[in-house]
Amino acid sequence: MGLLVYSVWLLVCVSVSVVCVRCEVKPAQDCGCNTLHTHRAEEKEKEEEEEDGKGGASAQSPAHKYSERANKESLNKEDSLSKLVLMEGGWFLMGTDDPGIPQDGEGPQRRVWLDPYYIEEHEVTNLQFQLFTNITHHLTEAERFGDSFVFEGLLSEEVKSSLSHAVAAAPWWSPVKGADWRRPEGPDSSITRRMDHPVLHVSWTDAWAYCEWAGRRLPTEAEWEFACRGGLQDRLYPWGNKLMPRGQHYANLWQGEFPNHNTAEDGFTQTSPVKRFPANTFGLYDMVGNVWEWTADWWSVHHTRDHTHNPKGPKTGSDKVKKGGSYMCHKSYCYRYRCAARSQNTPDSSASNLGFRCAADLAP
């Protein structure tokens, strides 16, 4: 009962943030080996057919071919990773004394020192995540749990009719069976035409695994916010205080009336391809909007005004910090597409508006 009350409270507090305290954590149904086996068997069959067509047997063994493929994948990995942008660090003002959502712990404004680091110029895409899973056979938590949260406005009538329940405090969210990063709106959807869009339905744990594979890491909240601000001081957005300078959209957000009417004046009702909106002064794209981004830090709403160096957040916690808001954010209910804004989810949560980008240390 305590857990239920806590869950409802969290849902109310974070509004559009889906806090998915998994009540039924099922063990992995399989290791993915069956899929792999089938996939490889199909490939082998195809190769044999091609060779038959040439009228001769292969001069190479299957093992040799597999090894070649592995080498190629390894080369592709280096090519696939996002460009890293150097953040020179130094002192900056983190948070705000004029919080849009005070209960989120946006304040107080405090002086923070950061050592230099790198951060990826855009959110990790479906194409990048696909290569990661092809090479590592990583199974996301949404795939293992068998469901993930999807904004109901994106679901087909067929999927909607199969829903058992929605989230009481945020009825526009529904746990959809079979929704995962490859099928963002459930079993009858795909990412085929969205390979350059940010990957969705990745938990904090999945994001951490990708960054580690890439030889990188998740940014701390302070690093993320420094990057968001683009060298500007005490401004709302990565580009300044005006949401639409010269009438131009600078981020993929929600226009219209949430949750029933999305006019998509910015060109997108859902995610947009990365780098579609202007970069900030640091050359970073979609720091606010498009998808929320996981950070390394545990969640807390209590911050000291004391000057801190390279803060990493609380040592432990139940939720992780996410930053930047998403294509679902509108000022009327989720004014979180600001650099100081923040929200949280449990590390195993996943949803159709939550992704990430990696950071990296400078070589020692």
Ligand SMILES: [Ca+2]
């Ligand atoms: Ca939009």
Ligand SMILES: [Ca+2]
């Ligand atoms: Ca973003």
